[in-house]
Amino acid sequence: MAQKALPPIDLGPLKAPHGLAFAGGRLYFTAEGAKSVCRWDPATEKVDWVMGTGKLRTHMVIVSKDLKTVFTSDDGSATVSFIDQPAAPIAAGGGAGGGRGGAPSFWNIDTVTVGPRSEGFALAPDGKELWLANAPQGTISIIDVKTRKILENIPSNKAVNRIKFTPDGKYVLVPDMQGQELLVIEAASRKEYKRIALPGNSEGVVIAPDGLRAYTTLNSRDGVAVIDLKTMSFVAEVKTGKGPDGLAWAGE
16 A cells, blocks of 8 residues: 555566465465466465466466365466365375465366467356456356356457456456447346447456446556446546556555
8 A cells, every 4th residue: 555566576486477366365376387376475475385277378366255266267278277175174195285274185176168368257256157258259158166167158349358247246347458348248147238438448457345436447548447337437537657457456
């Protein structure tokens, strides 16, 4: 919140970090150059867990609320990886990655085949569905988290690399890197709800914790569009530095 840079974290051989997710007080990140997803503990200032996926460009990462499942989109391998921690830890000597102070445990990896160059994805607030953008196909794959099966492929913006659920799970926001509309999908019906006109192409997207406003980067305009989620309309533009992309929310 002080907007001051902390010392950089030396990741050693964990090259090309990309996706980031804070969960359970620790930082999960992908390391594309090591085909891995990893975890850094700010309390010890050490990487305390590394799981190899064996996939090309292990790119984005999401962690379930109970910290038992880590999801990665592997856009170079056209897969999504589901990395699960067993309910009961296995005795010491068999595996790695247990909780802080607990016995080591195995982690299981399942993969779901999706479209090529699929990267942006979002977990529904209830944790039951994972929505993944297939940009070249202009579709979104809806994956059942429990069965690891694709339930449906629905139409989407052609050039989308990020998607976001509203906090209540009712809507999904879909930017477009080549168009000037933000697509809003009603999650329950899987149907288009509205298209919000924007002054430029959109890329990254984040929603305020109170669910009242969304923000999407206007890469070609060096700005961020402000969306009123009550009226589902564009209300303002905030100028930024050159080529804005990813967004994150600071504070509550």
